[in-house]
Structure formats: C-alpha cells, structure tokens
Amino acid sequence: MSRIEVDEKRCKGCGLCVIACPFGVLDLSDKFSSTGYYPAVMVKPEKCTGCTLCALVCPDVAIEVYKETKKAGAEK
Numbered sequence: 003m004s005r006i007e008v009d010e011k012r013c014k015g016c017g018l019c020v021i022a023c024p025f026g027v028l029d030l031s032d033k034f035s036s037t038g039y040y041p042a043v044m045v046k047p048e049k050c051t052g053c054t055l056c057a058l059v060c061p062d063v064a065i066e067v068y069k070e071t072k073k074a075g076a077e078k
Contacts, residue, residue, distance in 0.1 A: 004070065005068050008044075010037070013041035015030050018060065028043065028045065
C-alpha cells in the first residue's frame, strides 16, 4: 500500500495533482490551510498505487509519495 503526504504550507491548491491522478486518489480540501488555500488531500487512499504522477506535476513540490515494499520471504 502506498500513501501520499501533502505539505499544506506549500500547496496552493492548483489541482494539477487531482487531474494527474489516474485513480482519483486526490481532491482539494473543503477547508482552508494556514496559508489561505484549499490544499490537496487523499480521498481514496486504498486506490493509491504509488505511481508518483501527483508529485511529478506539483509545481510547489508539496507532495511526497511513500511506497510500501515487500520484504524478502514475506510472500504468502
């Protein structure tokens, strides 16, 4: 499972990450950040594949993507 962290202080709510995500994982918040913007938030975390498209298109470098890796011998 992958997860996304959005730095609300950097995010200006441009929505490019929302458009770039092929799985609809992100949307813009309905609450202002401390900087006065509507930041991106994960709305469907279970659909995140960790493709990093959201982070790649972010002009403010406000998104970090974390991928969980499988450990050797952990196969089921």
